[in-house]
Amino acid sequence: MTAAIEARGLVKRYGEITAVDHVDLTVRSGDVYGYLGPNGAGKTTSLRMLLGLIRPDEGSARLFGHDPLVEGARALDGVAGFVEAPRFYPYMSARKNLEFVAALDGGDAAERIDEALDTVDLTKRQHDKVRGYSHGMKQRLGIAGALLRDPKLLLLDEPTTGLDPAGMRDMRALVHRLAEDGLTVLLSSHLMSEVEDLCDRVAIVTRGRVVYEGALDELIATTAGRYDLRTTN
Ligand code: ATP
Numbered sequence: 001m002t003a004a005i006e007a008r009g010l011v012k013r014y015g016e017i018t019a020v021d022h023v024d025l026t027v028r029s030g031d032v033y034g035y036l037g038p039n040g041a042g043k044t045t046s047l048r049m050l051l052g053l054i055r056p057d058e059g060s061a062r063l064f065g066h067d068p069l070v071e072g073a074r075a076l077d078g079v080a081g082f083v084e085a086p087r088f089y090p091y092m093s094a095r096k097n098l099e100f101v102a103a104l105d106g107g108d109a110a111e112r113i114d115e116a117l118d119t120v121d122l123t124k125r126q127h128d129k130v131r132g133y134s135h136g137m138k139q140r141l142g143i144a145g146a147l148l149r150d151p152k153l154l155l156l157d158e159p160t161t162g163l164d165p166a167g168m169r170d171m172r173a174l175v176h177r178l179a180e181d182g183l184t185v186l187l188s189s190h191l192m193s194e195v196e197d198l199c200d201r202v203a204i205v206t207r208g209r210v211v212y213e214g215a216l217d218e219l220i221a222t223t224a225g226r227y228d229l230r231t232t233n
Contacts, residue, residue: 002065004029004153004184005050009059012045019045021208022059027186027201029152032179034195034216035188037205043188046205047083047157050186052076063153081155081186086142090131094122094141097130101145109148116144119181120174136167140174153184160194172197196220 005027012020020042027033035043048054050061052068052075060067066075088097095113102109117123120140130138139159146154156175160168175198179185189195195202195216202219204212212219 001029003027003062004031005033005061005063005186006065007046007050007059007061010046010049010056010061011058012042012049012054013057018208020049020056023203023205023208023210025050025061025203025210025213027184029184030182031200032175032185032187032198034199034202035186035205036190036192036195036202037188038190041190041205042208043190043205044083044157047081047155047186047188051079051081051083051155053083078150078152079155080146080149080151080153081157082142082146083155083157085135086138086145088130088138088141091129093127094130094133094137094144095126097141098144098148102148112148112150113144116147119147119177120144121170134164134167136163136170139163139167139171143174143178151183153186154178155186157188158190159187160189160191168194 003026005025007023007025010020010023011018023046035046037043049056055069063075063079068075098113098116099109102113117126120143122137122140122144125137130141133141160171163171172194175185175187187198199216201214202216203210
């Protein structure tokens with residue numbers, strides 16, 4: 001079966017810095033995959049390359065067998081992700097913002113918007129202006145926008161960073177629901193506790209290199225005492 005994400009030998013250098021250093025990654029359909037590492041480990045740069053936003057110096061990445069740098073937008077069919085905080089029109093309601101996103105995609109979207117708002121638990125606040133939203137609500141609204149495209153694969157770059165404990169809990173619950181709905185999710189994080197709760201498999205990345213890749217339960221069983229993962233917080 002074609003992997004949702006297949007990256008081979010990804011390298012990205014910025015001057016003296018090798019931000020991503022020969023990264024291989026295979027994410028199977030249906031997995032919630034944790035890409036775990038401390039600040040500056042190269043997570044965002046990796047996700048940007050996977051989405052075709054920047055060109056690797058070496059290596060290549062395929063999403064469901066398609067390389068966005070070769071095939072363009074067609075390769076991103078069924079894929080949604082954001083590597084920066086999603087942007088909205090602050091003086092519009094959440095729903096209006098989603099209508100705007102949906103209009104760009106074409107088609108009548110009322111039902112899809114209802115569903116997306118329900119999934120991210122913002123139905124009750126849909127008519128409030130985004131200006132009054134907390135950081136966590138904006139993140140969830142960003143995911144609602146992504147869901148309008150009915151993706152099979154969602155890439156999320158540190159979705160809980162900067163959230164308060166309640167916001168983190170809501171975001172975790174949301175990722176859990178998305179996984180239950182059958183979405184494949186690649187989730188970058190610097191929090192072991194986050195991937196522990198959510199992920200089937202993980203890659204641990206430090207200084208651009210993957211130092212562990214495998215099932216989460218094996219990681220916990222085999223690395224007790226070898227990496228103190230909590231220091232990656
Ligand atoms: P964070 O959690 O802090 O975002 P990260 O794991 O996502 O960390 P990256 O943002 O991918 O890490 O950065 C990896 C390294 O590459 C860092 O040393 C960063 O300073 C450097 N880097 C990333 N983008 C650029 C750029 N456009 N120009 C120069 N250096 C960059």
